[in-house]
Amino acid sequence: MRLGLTSSVIGHVLLLTWGLVTLPSAEPFEAVEVDALPVDLVPISDVTEIAEGKKTAPKADTASQGKAKPQLPAPQSQRVGNAPNDQKAPLTEKTTDTAAAPTKEAAPPPPPPPAPKAPQPKPPTPDTAKAEPAPETPKAEPAPPAPAVPPKVEVAELPAEPDKAAEEAKPAPVPAVKPKARPKPPEPVQTASIDPQQALPTETPRKTETKKPTQSKATKPTEKAEDTFNPEDISALLNKVDPSGGGSKASTEEASLGSEREVGPVAQMSQSEIAALQAAVAACWNYPAGADGAESLIVRLRIVFNPDGSVSDLPSIIEQPSGPLGMVAAEGAARAVLRCSPYTFLPPEKYEEWKVVNFRFSPSDMF
């Protein structure tokens, strides 16, 4: 018995000490890091958009990020960051597009076309336009009202291409037009808001619409013209892909604050902005309160806004309640929209989001 007891005690002691060594304490649970968005309480006038960037970047960057749109073609990067080498897409320098034209002047450095755009989106266009022959600027400014301008440019281009003397002058319009056409919505909107006397919102959309046709039209003639002239540009001509800045993320700039996963829209109207719009409209709405079944009067309007926040047209009624009372309610709603007209609190940099708003008037929701 003594043998059994001693060996048992020894065994238990060994087991306990082994347990002390090997399982000293439980491993803490590994909490999966959620891609949390840094939230600040900011005034509504500030930008509530989430931009691409790094989560660890200083928060103060958020406001500037809203103004510096990610569409900037300049840094050739998907994300402004300081990663040393990080490339997703191959760098294509030229296309069949008019991008081939500027390369002719500055042959050795292929990426000049993006380069002029690089520094900043707005200033370069006027600068280059002014630096190049003056006639271009007048052309560009009358351009917005008349959608016929792009054809004009083409016409000018086609005959002009052959003479090399005129070439210096000609390529200028191309980049001058391009920066306006290339960067997506925000730029036209901003230019429009800068000089509001002529930039009517109805025109800005048209302008953006005409972009595609102008480009496609422009490409065809230039192709034909260049086919004969520049054999060294054949590779560029064969390349039907749109010019891309490549996927490099390398940049000396510090990464901006944002989500590292490229999810979600970059700019969206925040819920509070929508609510603010709703509240502003509701304040002006005299709905037939005493009428029978007034709380079930639901009207849906389509409102088209100007960039300055005013209503550009009479709101069109999408849906109205049946009967004369319904018509009264719908007209009252449309009037309410017009009465409170300049909705100045709407952020101009998100104009694309609230350019056309389908608005639902429901007394039970709004009061």
Add this chain to the structure above:
Amino acid sequence: MNAADLTQTALAAPGPDLSLIGMFLQAHIVVKLVMIGLLAASIWCWAIIIDKSISFTRARKSMDRFEKIFWSGQSLEELYRSLVSRPNQGLAAVFVAAMREWKRSHEAGRTSFLGLTDRIEKVIEVTITREMERLEARLLVLATVGSAGPFIGLFGTVWGIMTSFQAIAASKNTNLAVVAPGIAEALFATALGLAAAIPAVLAYNKFTSDAGRIGSRMDSFADEFSAILSRQIDDRS
């Protein structure tokens, strides 16, 4: 056992320490007693298990050896003389007891063999019972620990959870970080109970069946041996 170690670890790791020792030290006194009791039970069970497994293997081996010698055709007298001088177990003990009774009846010089068979069978029976008792001693401890161990551990767990809930009520904080250590150390008691009970149950079942097998072997040997002896008696009378 290693009290020095306990104090050392306790001093070395302050705060909510979830190691085995830490959990033991933070437990309520009742849970501590339960844990200590279960640890002692486990130690005792394992002592019994080791002891029994040794004695059972020895018994089986000695029975094998004895049967080999017994059936080798050796003279029973010689065998008796070689075995009587030392303490015997199992079959040897049965054989020696029967032979001693046989010898005594002869030495008394009685000519009548009446009742000798009965006497020999009685002696054999008593010896077998004694042998079986020796083999089965302390197996009941295993049975008890096996059946009661989980309950004792559960008692410690319930008590520990009860106190930890009281602590929650007192601290008015339902944070899981407050609740968890108490419950963990309470569950440790159940773990100890199960750790003590599971080997005890397994060993109890094994040793009971082994003891039964040894007992039936001794019974069959006793039957054969008494048959031999009664044949002798019949021859002499």
